[in-house]
Amino acid sequence: MxxxxxxxxxxxxxxxxxxxxxxxxxxxxxxxxxxxxxxxxxxxxxxKKLNSALKKQAEKLWHTPNLYQNSLQEEVAEKLCQRFDYLAYFCNSGAEANEAAIKLARKKTGKTQIITFWQSFHGRTYGALSATGQKSIQAGFHPLVPDFVHLPFNELAPLQKAITKKTAAVMLEVVQGEGGVLPADKEWLQAVAKLCRENDCLLIVDEVQTGIGRCGSLFAFEDYAIYPDIVTLAKGLGNGFPVGAMLAKKELGASFLPGSHGSTFGGNKMAMVAAKTVLTELDDQxxxxxxxxxxxxxxxxxxxxxxxxxxxxxxxxxxxxxxxxxxxxxxxxxxxxxxxxxxxxxxxxxxxxxxxxxxxxxxxxxxxxxxxxxxxxxxxxxx
Ligand SMILES: Cc1ncc(COP(=O)(O)O)c(C=O)c1O
Missing domain, CATH: 3.90.1150.10 (Aspartate Aminotransferase, domain 1)
Structure with a gap:
């Protein structure tokens, strides 16, 4: 039993x-x-490097809340953000990173509509589930979070029709993972990014599966010559130690001030040692x-x-x-x-x-x- x-x-x-x-x-x-x-x-x-770094940190200190300075978070954030001038927020999973992204997009723009795509997968919490473009995964959990619109992936005309000045964000995977390992067409992705700019809406790229080297660069979007407003990460970032991250352009920072969003465990010492070592190993190896x-x-x-x-x-x-x-x-x-x-x-x-x-x-x-x-x-x- x-x-x-x-x-x-x-x-x-x-x-x-x-x-x-x-x-x-x-x-x-x-x-x-x-x-x-x-x-x-x-x-x-x-x-070996991960094992020894985690063992060492485990002997020293596992967790401090986000009430105190955290130099490990600063180091990991620098490694993730430096090249693209982002800010980082740490959490514990892909779904949590996407929740943060959805909340930030709504807070920053003051708008509610989020456009995502058929077959997409963004996680199982309510916001992330509402973003996910698969009816079978949503079945039985309605009502979902309102104002999510799902459109065909890699098709421009439906997006051109749906996107307006009322759209807060477009959210997508550069290669749809769970949905069928389906890469975005480069021209389509670049056109999506342009439409977002023209409509003052944010582009959120979910790199939970594609990021951290999986597609041959730190972020899969790098090969597409686009510059997302928000990027979400998890999975490979901790190599098995639970850690997620949301990165966003600096101008979005003012929308997440004290009291706006947070997580008890997010970015704790063990998770940050894992992430720091993973990012160092990606370069060293x-x-x-x-x-x-x-x-x-x-x-x-x-x-x-x-x-x-x-x-x-x-x-x-x-x-x-x-x-x-x-x-x-x-x-x-x-x-x-x-x-x-x-x-x-x-x-x-x-x-x-x-x-x-x-x-x-x-x-x-x-x-x-x-x-x-x-x-x-x-x-x-x-x-
Ligand atoms: C693209 C993508 N986003 C989000 C998630 C959800 O991540 P988690 O299971 O860590 O919440 C997944 C998980 O498979 C994913 O592939």
Whole structure:
């Protein structure tokens, strides 16, 4: 008898340990991890610098409330904000970062309408859930927060029609993650940014899944030559230690003054040590370059495999979606991969989502491609 809610569909095994890009379950079976704990453990498992920094801080002090100066927050904020001249607010998750963004946008503009996009995913709290463009995720939780409008992704005409001077913000993912690993078209994203400027509304980019190196740069928006007003982060920022952040242009700072918004745990010492070490490691290990090179190797390798059931491969950096033919069941493919020794994720309707740790090596990519080959041949025999 379990005393847990059944809100998660869990595998029958437990993961007990991890090392680099590999995980081991309670039976001793080893998996090459192509999930990173759903885009979280970007530096893999057992990173020595992270372990020792967290141990050291744990001995010293875990938490102080946001009533006092916090030099660790200042350091992390500097690392995140310096290049784009943002201010940072720290919280504990992606949904919380998006809540902060929605509240800030409404407070700053004095307007209420927020435009988001179909298939988007922004989290499960009420504001973030209302922003999420998926009816199945919202079902049973109405009434939602009012004044959220959902439009087709990558289509300009509906946005041109819907956006007005009454719009507070447009909120989007540069690559829709949960919705199906769907990248935004560059021209579309640039046109969205222009429409926001013309209508005095803010552009919020949700980088919870795409940020912290996942797509080959600190923020995925960097490749699109846009300058969002607000950026949200979480997942990879703490490599598994819960931490989220909202970054915003300096002129928005006056809208979040004392008493306006906050979080008890947000930016606590342990979370900040994790984030600081992650950001340092991204540079020290030259992770951005690694993401670009390994992504190329993985996608090229996948395309060479005999897999007639693959329709297309899309994504950015090490956020990769394999679109399957309608008649190919993604769950069956994931099971075949799991049996062969690899953990993967699904996204959207019938898409296999790959989010390997960003430290993955060429040798591990080759190992991964062997596993794919094995699983693909099993699947072909079944179908
Ligand atoms: C793009 C995006 N935004 C927000 C969230 C919500 O983050 P969290 O689960 O940390 O609240 C997620 C989680 O998958 C996400 O992918």
């Amino acid at each position: 379990s005393y847990l809610f059944s809100n998660y569909q869990r595998k029958p095994y437990e993961i007990m340990s991890g090392n680099g890009c590999y995980l081991t379950d309670h039976t001793g079976k080893e998996y090459l991890d192509f999930t990173s704990g759903i885009g979280v453990c970007n530096l893999g498992y057992g990173n 030259n992770i951005y370059e690694n993401v670009k090179m390994r992504s190329e190797e993985l996608v090229t390798g996948l395309k060479k495999l005999n897999a007639p059931f693959i329709t297309s491969i899309r994504g950015k950096g090490l956020m990769i979606g394999i679109v399957l033919q309608e008649e190919t069941n993604v769950t069956n493919l994931m099971l075949a991969l799991e049996t062969a020794g690899m953990l993967t994720l699904r996204a959207g309707e019938n898409i296999l989502r790959l989010l390997p740790p960003l430290i993955i090596t060429s040798t591990e990519i080759i190992h991964g491609l062997h596993i794919f080959e094995k699983a693909f041949s099993k699947l072909s025999l079944q179908e």
